[in-house]
Amino acid sequence: MKSFFALVLLVVVLHDSKCAKILGVFPIPVRSHYSLGNALMKGLAEHGHDVTIVTPYIDKNPPKKGSYRQIELTGFAEAHEKHRKNMKMFDMEDMNSFVSLPVFLSIATAGAELTLNHTNVQNLLHSGEKFDAVILPQFMNDAHKGFAAHFDAPLILLSPLGANTWVNMLVANPSPTSYVPDALLSLSSQMTFCDRLTNTVFQVYSHLLNHLLAFPKQEKLYNQYFPNNPPFYDVLYNTSIVLVNSHPSLSQPVPYVPNMIDIGGFHIKPAKTLPDDLQKFLDDSKEGVIYFSMGSNLRSAELPPEKRDVFLSTFAKMKMKILWKWEEDVLPGQPKNVKLGKWLPQQEILAHPNVKLFITHGGLLSTTETIYHGVPVLAIPIAGDQKLNAHRIVNEGFGLSLGYKEISEQTLTQKLDELLNNSKYAKNAKKRSEIFHDRLVGPMETAVYWVEYVIRHRGAPHLKVAGVDLPWYKYMLVDVVGVIFIALVFNSYLFYKITKKICSWFSKPKVQKVKRS
Template structure:
């Protein structure tokens, strides 16, 4: 049955008209770019004419279709400078209520820099036409002007699934009773205090959006797209949301019809490993621990006391360690530790001798470890990493260790538990089984829905009516106020009638007493 469905989908894909598609992925972070470029390369492989606005140059452009890049020169250098100034390892304890305004400020600057970039301005001033515009949704609201400017259906790509900056744009419900905000490290089973915090944070987020972020982006939108739709009309004119999520990766939550899970779409069939890595992994009969803190967090920037804790623990193990280390030298490097400034993560996780993945808990790394069924030790620092780490622990395929808790003792305890208790590997394999059990692959799903939106001219039939409702109607505040007024009025009338009856009864009693 699956083979038949896949064949039908392939026929549909290849019979689709070649479309011109613009992708807008301005965030100068490799993890964000991987998602955008993977989707656009997948569309190009299906024969579409693709244009990508991004800070990075694609090293392996697709061989099929057409793949053109509009490079946001200077973005990567600026981001690297800011990354060093921000000192990510010191952000573990920063309050979530403070993170949001920082995000608004930083992403607002990236949004404006994108719109004012000479290469982007050249595109905007051209006579080009596009059949669809795909925008990475990350609080960059003014970029929705690309879709209105080119008069094309707007498709959003959410890098972390359904969240507070995506749901309102398509009127998707997200009850705070069991859907935690992405910036809070809660599970679906929240305590009263957590539900209270989650609810307050939910309203705080929407308040900041409407009082700060939307007005700022409205100004940018009106400046760079003066002849387009009004800003708030463009804001909610979303045809489709592609979500980097899946029930095997994320908590199941409600979706409106124009939201589609494609989590794992960036994962490609594994390639051959470089000879030295292949030999290292093959010869590691005791097993290998793979250690990487992702692209923004650099292991080489660990303070000496944290680094030494890892080195002391690793030096006592029979297993080998493959460590993504961004410098040429690791002081005190044990013999069983192999370093690499860049490592092919998917190919490494696919190797049968890899027994554990030590990671920061980013969604891409979490997705890849689930794909290959490898247990995890998560060391979350910021963003959605704490939420992902919470899910890793809840689903039983890994443990979490706070950055400030890193010591020789805590590392030894966590590693001993993960490596000696078979339940973690068993649960990791189960999550992998759930991940792979799909009707069609995530990339095929993504391509189908993009082409669907193009075929049906924006697919307006998928949009729910809630998008067009004012916030007070959507939240039924007018109905609530009406019911409250009716109840108060009824109570008032009841009190008046009761008082009148009481008064009449009192008079009647008095008259009876006088007669007697």
Template sequence: MKIFFSFLLIVVTLRNSKCAKILGVFPVPARSHCILGNSLMKGLAERGHDVTIITPYTEKNLPKKGSYKQIELTEFEGLHDRRRTKMNIFEMEETTPFLFIPFVLQLMTEITEEVLNHTNVQKLLKSGEKFDVVIIEQFMNEAHKGFATHFNAPMILLNTIGANIWTNMLVANPAPTSYVPDLFLSYSSHMTFRERLTNTALYVYCYILFHAFNFPQHARLYNEYFPNSLPYYDALYNVSLVLLNSHPSLNQPVPYVPNMIDIGGFHVQPTKTLPHDLQKFLDESKEGVIYFSMGSNLKSTELPPKTRNAFLNTFAKMKMKILWKWEEDVLPGQPKNVKSGKWLPQQEILAHPNVKLFITHGGLLSTTETIYHGVPVLAIPIMGDQKLNAESIVNEGFGLSLGYKEISEQTLTQKLDELLNNPKYAKNAKKRSEIFHDRLVGPIETAVYWVEYVIRHRGAPHLKVAGVDLPWYKYMLLDVIGVIFIALVFSSYLVYKVTKKICSLCSKPKVQKVKRS
């Protein structure tokens, strides 16, 4: 039945659409973001569309259909690597969101201007090209909304994570702080009073930060690089659709307005053949394999010797084999049961039946892939959404979490013993995988359908809620609350005055008349 509906959607899509010219703007110099941007644009090209993508990385595995033109942000990868060498991300693990968010905002403001000022981007802006729709990665790069206004095309946002404040604000999506935790907090939907207080404080802090500082900074860039376009704030809220890299199997359920669509897992591709050495290693590991990777931004080689040795000593005591993504040629003190590799095909590894556990940083792509393949998890979150993902993993019962500062031979042994010997984690992982796969159509088909829907309906303005047009004080009902408050104060004052008058009358002594004889 699912295959039938997928086929039907493809047929309907092909019949109701024609080749469209689509521009994709995916400027974040991080491999995980690049994977998502390329996956969406390649999916559109495979449907026969004429795709142009602005990207820091060159895609070598080009789609066989359609047209796929790359405008490479040359030198961006090197620039990112130079920024990266100035910091050890592991040391940011304890950074409070109140400091981390301004850091990311400033970094993305710099990257946003570097994109707009890039020679290849300037050539595109002056080329006179026409596009039917512009898809922009939404990651604190507000000035890039100018690409849509410059090319007079509907704007679609791709949010590489689930719904959050910097997307919700643009489409008037409600996110009650009573049960929707901020992206950078490791809270569940069922928060304590203290957590709700912190969550609300962070929401207000971010709201002020965006409106008082971030939006004005990007307004300056927008007006400089798109001087003849729509006014900045008109462009900012002119969002036709938001594609979210989320799904109920991956994220806590939250409210969505009609123009927000879940496509979580759209980057997951059918598994390919493993390299011979990896295939042999996995096939011969009948006792099982633990796969260990900290993703593309975090590097295992940056682990301090004490932490690295805690892993090595723990692994050396185990009968299972370990496959570790280690970014250098030599892993010091490598036990016999550990195999390392600078790069490893993660999806193909997780798909192998002998892989029993995934030790991960808890990034959304890694979390998505482990859920897709139904593999239990030990999450070691460091920053960003990783702590929220780790909390979700624990709450859903298909893994455990271990704080970076808590890593020791003892804590690792305890966590691994629990995960490998208690069958509930593997069972719950398989259940989450079933939920992930139980869809009417696949996520990339869903994404393609909605992009073409926006094109067919010229921006689909009928999907937008009226809240987008309201000033912030009306959206939050502050004017209504203010009137009610004044009415209550005035009513209370009247009641007080009337009560005081009555009491004063009642308290006066009665004058007794004296009878005269």
């Protein structure tokens, strides 16, 4: 009889986990961020869940399994594209991280309000619907955590940049500045004294900006749009799990608290069939192909003429074919060995055996995909975490990095010759790929399991460390250090006074007694 009831309970649990209603709010109108959120939510739908995603883009090929409802943030993509065109994206290479961080915070705050104020989001908030879990990207959008409290659902975060300052502070994850560089700094894990000093100062600076500037602004938005919710800071630190877009094959090993889960590479699916023209181009290129793409936000067509001409003159001298993601109809001075494409199926291209090298901006998604397929890299980082990724590429030996300002025909030719003629880069790339694929289960299966785990265990509070509930001065042991410092000062002072007193005794002149006659 007991075994019968156990079986019934198991069926109920499995049924509940397979029929969950899950809300994902992914409002950032950047294709790479959207790709991650869309991939996760589609994966959950394909595992039988009832999924709703708030998004600036509409997927024209929704999953056939499960339920996949898309709530479009109309106007977001168009506004971002207009703003992007007004910016000189390649000039961002010069931006100082200390200056860019408050700019990012300001932009993120404006974006958070636009999302909450959007008509379609307001309709959702007043719909009376219920959800079993709410998934958000963690990217300076803390007011959006109100969705979880509003729908009385566990909060799950997706960290698109791996473990970073914005995530670590919310789940009390340790991040030693001695060997864990901040995602926005151009540092490697092998830091000099000056690097460690810069890293420490920047992380303190980042914490101060968050607590003194970002969080108060986000709290104001939270109170405005979720007036009946619990206090902001109660919700801010109430994360059930963080799905981290990372893996030891992609980045350096760092400390994780129990509710941080690696799912790096979850967005990658097996390569599909290439379009006929690309298939023929790659198949016929027996001498090998270099694939060149600067991603979706950075665009090769916006390269300054002097930089563009460096690539053209260098490629024209090569026997290899070049497949270049070029976003315009015409490339002035296009060499015969260069094929263009406004949009190219990157994963399918990297999977082709004739692709010998990937020239990339070093974004995390592109880095992940090249590791997945085991292709060497020449990284030309511009902004964000790209410089950090470029350092890792060089440190792990499966590629080289070329600074944007350093691009010349000589430097580019030297880097390409080294990468194409030294077999160690291809061998190291294949080794990283082996490490990537050597997992107990795939990253998407891992993500789905942990989302269902949180739902089954009603938020899984047993995974949270006690540090989340401590005020910052207790977590950083400021009070303990303060008491020790005061004790040392007091004891030093006491020792000084005692020593001075003893010395004064011994230094007193002796008074000789004079005998009277």
